Amino acid sequence: MLYESEAAEREHLQDIVKKLRTALQAMEDKVSDSYRDIIEAKKYLWVNMAQLDPAERAANQVDISLSIDAGEKAAAKRQRIGKLVSSPYFGRVDFKAWDRPEADACYIGVHAFSEEESQRNLIYDWRSPIASLFYDFQVGEAHYEAPMGNVKGEMTAKRQYKIKDGVMDYMIESSMNINDDVLQKELSGSSDEKMKNIVATIQQEQNRIIRNETAGEMIIQGVAGSGKTSVALHRVAYLLYRFKDTLTSSNVLIISPNKAFSDYISNVLPELGEEMILEASMEEFAAQELGNLCRFQTFYEQSAALLEERDEAFAERIRFKARLDLIVELETYLKHAETHFFEAEDIVLERTVIPKEAVLDSYQAATGMPLQQRLAKAAAIIGGQSRTEDGERLAPDAVRRIKAAVKKMFKIPNLLNLYKEFYNHIGRPEMYKPIGKKWIEFADVFPLIYLKLLVEGAEPVQLVKHLLVDEMQDYTPVQYAVLAQRFPCKKTILGDATQSVNPYSSTSLADIKAVFPRAETMELLKSYRSTLEITNFALRIKPNRRLLPIERHGERPEVLRYENMEEEIGGIRELCRQFLNSKLHSLGIVCKTKAQAEQIAQAIAVLQTDVHLLDFSSAAFHEGITVTFAHMAKGLEFDQVIVPFADRENYRSEMDRSLLYVACTRAMHRLCLTYTGEIAPFLEQAGE
Numbered sequence: 001m002l003y004e005s006e007a008a009e010r011e012h013l014q015d016i017v018k019k020l021r022t023a024l025q026a027m028e029d030k031v032s033d034s035y036r037d038i039i040e041a042k043k044y045l046w047v048n049m050a051q052l053d054p055a056e057r058a059a060n061q062v063d064i065s066l067s068i069d070a071g072e073k074a075a076a077k078r079q080r081i082g083k084l085v086s087s088p089y090f091g092r093v094d095f096k097a098w099d100r101p102e103a104d105a106c107y108i109g110v111h112a113f114s115e116e117e118s119q120r121n122l123i124y125d126w127r128s129p130i131a132s133l134f135y136d137f138q139v140g141e142a143h144y145e146a147p148m149g150n151v152k153g154e155m156t157a158k159r160q161y162k163i164k165d166g167v168m169d170y171m172i173e174s175s176m177n178i179n180d181d182v183l184q185k186e187l188s189g190s191s192d193e194k195m196k197n198i199v200a201t202i203q204q205e206q207n208r209i210i211r212n213e214t215a216g217e218m219i220i221q222g223v224a225g226s227g228k229t230s231v232a233l234h235r236v237a238y239l240l241y242r243f244k245d246t247l248t249s250s251n252v253l254i255i256s257p258n259k260a261f262s263d264y265i266s267n268v269l270p271e272l273g274e275e276m277i278l279e280a281s282m283e284e285f286a287a288q289e290l291g292n293l294c295r296f297q298t299f300y301e302q303s304a305a306l307l308e309e310r311d312e313a314f315a316e317r318i319r320f321k322a323r324l325d326l327i328v329e330l331e332t333y334l335k336h337a338e339t340h341f342f343e344a345e346d347i348v349l350e351r352t353v354i355p356k357e358a359v360l361d362s363y364q365a366a367t368g369m370p371l372q373q374r375l376a377k378a379a380a381i382i383g384g385q386s387r388t389e390d391g392e393r394l395a396p397d398a399v400r401r402i403k404a405a406v407k408k409m410f411k412i413p414n415l416l417n418l419y420k421e422f423y424n425h426i427g428r429p430e431m432y433k434p435i436g437k438k439w440i441e442f443a444d445v446f447p448l449i450y451l452k453l454l455v456e457g458a459e460p461v462q463l464v465k466h467l468l469v470d471e472m473q474d475y476t477p478v479q480y481a482v483l484a485q486r487f488p489c490k491k492t493i494l495g496d497a498t499q500s501v502n503p504y505s506s507t508s509l510a511d512i513k514a515v516f517p518r519a520e521t522m523e524l525l526k527s528y529r530s531t532l533e534i535t536n537f538a539l540r541i542k543p544n545r546r547l548l549p550i551e552r553h554g555e556r557p558e559v560l561r562y563e564n565m566e567e568e569i570g571g572i573r574e575l576c577r578q579f580l581n582s583k584l585h586s587l588g589i590v591c592k593t594k595a596q597a598e599q600i601a602q603a604i605a606v607l608q609t610d611v612h613l614l615d616f617s618s619a620a621f622h623e624g625i626t627v628t629f630a631h632m633a634k635g636l637e638f639d640q641v642i643v644p645f646a647d648r649e650n651y652r653s654e655m656d657r658s659l660l661y662v663a664c665t666r667a668m669h670r671l672c673l674t675y676t677g678e679i680a681p682f683l684e685q686a687g688e
């Protein structure tokens with residue numbers, strides 16, 4: 001049996017670190033060499049410019065390009081090896097394939113590393129086929145999918161390591177799945193400014209999602225803290241590795257809730273050796289789609305307006321536009337519009353008249369294409385068929401005039417008017433209420449874009465080959481229909497129905513699946529972020545019987561009552577002081593609204609420390625004390641969370657319940673809620 005003592009493992013580690021350092025030095029030399037070559041080649045070109053003939057100059061340019069290429073490759077490799085020097089690997093599996101005489105030991109790390117001369121693999125990339133054994137099996141019979149087919153055999157040993165700065169912190173012989181001890185240690189650590197990679201402790205159910213290569217659309221429905229975002233990013237890294245010839249990081253687009261969130265997740269892919277991917281918020285995407293058609297309210301402004309006042313008509317407009325049926329209604333309306341709003345007329349050119357019947361025939365012959373193209377096609381047919389008095393083809397100017405005339409025959413050419421007319425047509429004119437001239441509510445943004453795409457015809461965005469959509473519960477079916485049209489590529493869509501920040505426009509899994517009928521759905525039910533005490537507390541706010549909390553213990557959440565607001569603010573300041581004297585790194589004060597967050601930020605400014613107010617204009621997420629509001633805090637996490645103003649007045653509606661749930665589930669280790677007067681009804685039993 002293969003068994004090496006810890007001492008032998010330490011020796012092995014030293015050996016690997018030595019080899020890595022040598023390789024690192026070699027890469028550094030290579031980088032310097034190629035830069036020197038570039039400088040010399042440029043110098044040569046400069047000095048001998050006059051004497052060189054064009055062929056020699058071209059050859060010199062090729063040399064320079066080759067050196068640049070070699071330099072960039074060496075620099076990338078140097079970066080990867082540099083990362084391995086500090087932590088070369090985190091796992092090992094000893095696997096004996098049935099057709100091999102003995103087991104091979106495979107060390108698994110964030111990147112692969114092989115010996116230069118022998119090309120022997122010393123470290124396997126966590127995404128390599130054999131590394132899947134580490135995530136999927138315990139000691140015993142095991143198998144993995146290799147390029148040449150399924151490899152069956154026996155895993156004779158499995159180990160986990162924590163290596164920091166090239167030194168082994170601990171090593172665990174694990175006969176179980178990814179050992180709970182290691183996971184516990186990882187989860188009890190402090191939160192960071194940036195999301196961390198989880199390669200060393202990916203769980204089996206997460207691995208299934210990460211390594212799924214077949215799904216055209218994958219929907220990940222996961223409870224709060226189940227690792228959805230982490231898993232989706234690891235999935236991207238896996239797909240980039242697996243399909244490196246056809247997929248690069250510039251082909252991946254992530255639609256994320258805001259800039260601070262993008263900044264928060266921005267380290268994961270670079271840590272995994274991949275470049276950062278493109279990202280955009282829904283609003284940025286919408287602005288691009290609408291061009292200068294009109295301005296619009298943002299999603300946050302919509303949610304904030306809902307929180308500020310109870311406007312049933314406003315809520316109803318949002319609800320109406322979040323229905324799945326709206327997609328078909330818009331399509332049906334446009335078909336109606338094409339027939340009824342097109343009024344054929346005679347086209348009179350100098351000495352030729354094209355009768356309206358001929359115009360109508362051409363328009364009818366061009367059915368089945370988007371309206372704009374249909375009008376152009378009808379005009380082209382007319383132009384092609386018409387002749388001058390002399391039997392000649394029409395001059396280009398006449399063709400242009402026909403085109404303009406046919407376009408005018410569609411009586412509502414303005415898209416915004418055409419959209420408004422939709423509500424008259426369905427007998428619900430009250431459902432369209434612009435904020436101002438050419439200024440629409442957020443609920444109208446995607447129905448309008450969808451109509452625009454139907455009218456103009458959607459050109460798919462070719463560059464994007466994989467689309468990642470986070471916080472899926474906040475997007476309506478029409479939003480998905482727009483995404484489906486513009487990005488007919490593979491997709492990973494993730495979210496949690498219980499974390500909707502706007503109950504009037506939240507979308508159920510069933511509705512998303514109706515837009516993507518072939519999507520594979522995977523569920524993540526285990527929650528990793530918070531201690532058992534915090535998870536149980538949050539579950540009493542929003543029960544979910546299927547959620548499986550991780551067995552990690554900490555302090556019971558505190559619910560602190562104060563006599564008045566002044567005392568409450570004083571209490572929050574005191575909690576901040578306690579945090580500053582603790583070992584925790586991040587404290588999130590998560591309010592319900594932005595106005596409350598501003599109030600708290602001002603009130604605790606007296607503390608001798610930086611207080612970061614995080615709102616939609618923030619570009620980054622910082623350690624220390626952050627004051628924010630639930631909508632903004634989605635997807636983020638803090639070592640400690642304080643939820644101020646947890647009283648009956650502030651948290652009373654279903655929307656408030658969701659926001660309170662989002663706020664509480666941001667806490668990893670410690671949670672405190674403060675209030676004056678009567679406690680919020682959702683919290684009455686939460687603390688028991």
Ligand SMILES: Nc1ncnc2c1ncn2[C@@H]1O[C@H](COP(=O)(O)OP(=O)(O)OP(=O)(O)O)[C@@H](O)[C@H]1O
Nearest residue numbers: 198201202203224225226227228229230528529635
């Ligand atoms: N397998 C794992 N090993 C270690 N940590 C994990 C693992 N899975 C998840 N985590 C940790 O759990 C926390 C939550 O992960 P993540 O933010 O990806 O979850 P989420 O489902 O997107 O959360 P939410 O929807 O609540 O924002 C993170 O700190 C992440 O590092």
